[in-house]
Amino acid sequence: MNDRPAGAAGIRRAGVGDRPVRTGTDITSSTAVRYALVPAPRLSLDAVARRSGLHPDLIRRFVALGLVDAERDGAGRLVFDPTAPAVLARIQRLRSGLCLNYASIGLVLDLLDRISLLEAALRGRGPRSETPPWT
Template sequence: MTFALVRVRRGDLRLDLESFARYAGVHPDLVRRLVALGLLEPVRERGEWWFGADQLAELARIERLRRGCDLNYAAIGLVLDLLDRIAELEAELRTVRRSRPPTGGAPWTRTDSR
């Protein structure tokens, strides 16, 4: 069993399709299907697909949703988009909350009309 592993930049490792599938424990046809559905986005160089470590995490996330929630791959795309949007909104909310000065109490205990 051999892996085609390439270090592109410091800390940036890439796996070819076969190695990525083997490392993730899935069939390469499933990886091709996920790419076709837009759930995975490999880097394309000289006709080859290359996957980074972040794509392994994304594949694990996809498989957790498929198995845990019994979703088909088309529905998983929608769920992933919604989860990513929720994460963005939560990050924005944390940023806004950190930039506000303290208000001196919970909003439901205030007596003024703020």
């Protein structure tokens, strides 16, 4: 059941889903990693359509284009993360505000996600110094 002895490097394997779980005493880094104990509930296509105000066929098209992530459940129906309505709202804002086609929207979404990651990495580095790093 456990891949490592409890406490080895601060990580032990849980029995449910075999997701790593951090122990409270062995964390040496300043940032703690959090793992979900219970998987987030998945939304059906109808629930996402209701919450986003979009037609289910349009949402299926977005899934086919790769703009929204979805999985299939055991019955073959599309299921979405709880964040899908927010992603769909972002797509609609880009489409209506900038008059972008769907291929361009995919590129813009990828760039916005990359910018968010870079900004988070910069925030994690601490306060900026007054002197530029190249001098």
